[in-house]
Amino acid sequence: MKIRNYEKKDWKRLNEIHDAARIIELNNAGIPDAFLSLEETYENEGLFEYKLLVAEDEIGLVVGFTAFYDEEIAWLYVDPQYHRKGIATKLLNVAMEQAGKVISIEVLENNIEAINLYKKIGFKVVEKASGSLVGNESFIVTGYVLEYKK
Structure with a gap:
């Protein structure tokens, strides 16, 4: 598994x-x-304003991404x-190495797999909140803010 910077050729796979x-x-x-x-x-949510990494398998297929x-x-x-298969963990580890000392992430309340993944890595729930769904604000959702401190 190779983690690398996003390239324009990856756009189709990111969509999929x-x-x-x-x-x-x-x-x-x-x-x-x-x-x-x-x-x-992607434009409304500012995808390309973030640092963007992709995970590439052994044959060069992009299988995941983080921003x-x-x-x-x-x-x-x-x-x-x-x-x-450990891909999310690998992406998170590289992102966390490059990020600052305190890192947060927002997760929908029922996204148990993601919440468990973040907790396993060391994130802690710091807040439960309800509000508009980012990117589709007509939907009200409840979620958690998790935080990691280096």
């Missing part, structure tokens, strides 16, 4: 990965109608066909 994983995430949250594709939301600032991991998606 996001869309497949996001549908599952929103179904688990009970709001499947909130789905918007990456193509529909982050020094203080926040904003995006983390892995192709559902590659779940439970």
Whole structure:
């Protein structure tokens, strides 16, 4: 598994990965109608304002990505066909090495797999909040803010 910086040639795979994983995430949250594709939301959510890393398998296929600032991991998606293979953990570890001393992430309340992953790495829940779903503000959601301190 290779973690590297995003390149323009990765755009199609990012769309495929996001869309497949996001549908599952929103179904688990009970709001499947909130789905918007990456193509529909990347500008509004500022995807390219973040540092963007991709995970590439041994044959060069992009299988996951993360986008982050020094203080926040904003995006983390892995192709559902590659779940439970350590890809999200590898992406997180590299992002956390490059991020600042305190890093936060927001997770939907029912995204138990993601919450467990972040806790396993050392994130702690610091807040439970409700508000508009980022990117599709007509939906109200409840989620957690988790924080990691180096």
